[in-house]
Amino acid sequence: MVTRTAQGILLAALICYLGITLLNLLSLSLGAYDLTRAVVCLASVFLLQLAHSAPGFAAARTRTKVVTLTAQGVLSYLPFIWFGAYWGAMDGFFAGSLLLVLPAAAGWTLYATTSLSMIIPGVLAHRGAVDTVYLVQTTALTGLVVYGLSRLTNLVDQLTRARADLARLAVSHEQLRFARDLHDLLGYSLSAISLKNELVRRLIPTNPYRACEEVDEVLVISRQALADVRRVASGYRQMSLASELSCAESVLAAADVSVTVEAEDAIDGLGLVTSTVLATVVREGVTNLLRHSKASHCWISARIEGDAVRLTIANDGLVVSSHPRSPHSGSGLGSLERRLKDIGGRLLVQRLPDGAERTLFRLTARAPVQEHDATALTTHMITDGETPRPGRADTVV
Template sequence: MVTKTARGILLAALICYLGITFLNLLSQSLGAYDLARAVFCLAVVFLLQLAHSAPGFSKARTRTKVMTLTAQGLFSFLPLIWFGVYWGAMAGFFAGSLLLVLPTRAGWTLYGATSLSMVVPAVLAGRGAIDVVYLVQTTALTGLVVYGLSRLSGLVDQLTKARAELARLAVSQEQLRFSRDLHDLLGYSLSAISLKNELVRRLIPTNPYRACEEVDDVLVISRQALADVRRVASGYREMSLVSELSSAESVLAAADVSVTVDAHDTIEGLGLMTSTALATVLRESVTNLLRHSKASQCWISAQVKDGVVRLTIANDGLVVGSHPRSPHSGSGLGNLERRLEDIGGRLFTRRLTDDFDVDRFELTAEAPLREHVPTARRIAEELQPKGRTDHVA
């Protein structure tokens, strides 16, 4: 709508200038042949000006620009021989086209030369100094109006395309957030449910009471998974690192993995985004441990020092001959790295060998105690429709 309005204003201005020139010619009581010739020249100049004022014409081939400018120049100056200074406004169109099509220095130089060239027909017509100045000034003003309105129309067109691209990127970002949250949240929950069900199946014949307790845990995890799906769908999700530490201990213990947790008390004072990001890191790490390792021991450490929270998860289940995956190589760790980068944090992975030649895998996440929302995130939040509380992940 805005683009059509800008183009409409430009079109109206061009038609008004053409109308003024046509009325000036009518005042000269031209014959039918001369009047038809004038209308034809006006139509050609109008069409050429529309082409030069079109967005993107400056990127046309050089040959095309030379041909159209030459044609407009001929139809702008040759009619001066037949109609005199009453045709002068069309030179202003040509001056505006020079500014639109040519490089800056050449365009302004020829624009000035075109405006000053109107001294010649005025002097040949025997006009006084005031008429000469008026004709030069009118040509210069017409050129500026044509140039300004054409550029405005082009800028509005660019703005419209930029807004459409921002909308497309926002949709793409939302799709990425949705898939990332589903991966990070449900991967852990579904792995835990599967593990617990296998444990229940083994316990039913020998320890029905313990099996019932594990079934209760499965119900709790299932309800949490359902709640997570609803939060992802609504675009809002908070997670607590303290709660995830307790959940990780329970799940790993059910998988017969010995867990050692060293968490500083101050992690309870984490910022919302930091707590959510680190809790997601812990979930993904436990999920990967259950799926891709043969761990018998796991060490989890969460410490705060100099305003930075360091979460470390290590296990002894790295398969011999394998290599730690890069944060860039898979969707899980890649998602974690991007989440931490969003709040100014970092993610490290490495392979260790202890004194007993046992291969260990260690993942370390660092994040500020109180995160600062990056500029890109703040802009994205401002672009979101009012009334929503989507987190840009």
């Protein structure tokens, strides 16, 4: 709608200039042949001007520009032989086209030359200084109006396209957010449900009472997964780091992984966003452990260090000779990095050699205790309090 309005204004202005020139020519009481010749020239100049004012014409081939500008130049100056100064407004169209089609330096130089060239018809027609200056000024003004309205139309068209692109980017960003949240939430929940069901299957013959307890936990996890999906769909999610640590301990124990959790009571006072992001780190770390490692022990710690909280998840199950990950296996660590970066935090991934076949894997996340401290934290580097040992690979994700 806005683009059509701008195009309509440009078209109306061009038609008005053509109408003024036609009225001037009609005042000469031209014959049928001369009038037909004038109308043909006016229509040709009008069509050429529409082409030069069209969005994207400046990117046309050089040969096309030369041909159309030459044609408009001939049709702008040749009718002066027949109609004299009454044809003057059409030279302003040509001046505007020079600004639209040519590079800035050449365009403005030829625009000024074209405007000043109107001195010649005024002198040849023995017009006074006032009329001659009027011809020059009218040509310059017409060129600026044509150039300004054409550029405005082009800019409106570009703005409309840019708005459409931004809308598509917003949709794509929301799709990525939705996919990321589903990966972070359901990956953990489904892995936990699968492990719990395997444990229940083993316990039914020997310990039915314990199996019933595990089934109750499966129901709790499944209900939580459903609630998480609903929160993702509404774009709102709150998670507690303390509750996620407790849940991770239960899930790892069910998977026969010995787990040690050390968490300070102060983590209950974390900001909502920080707690949610770090809880997501716990979920992703535990999910990766269950899916991509053969860990026998896992260490999880959460400590307050000044105005920041440090979360560490380590396990002894990274297999050095494991096959490379599939390109469709997800992007959990990249997602965690973006989440932490958004609140002023950092993520550190470390692989520590610990034998011929296995190696220790440690994931460290550092974030501000409260969200308003996120800006100050961006300058902090994540360190583990140790001097790197030879053969150790540290990667900041």
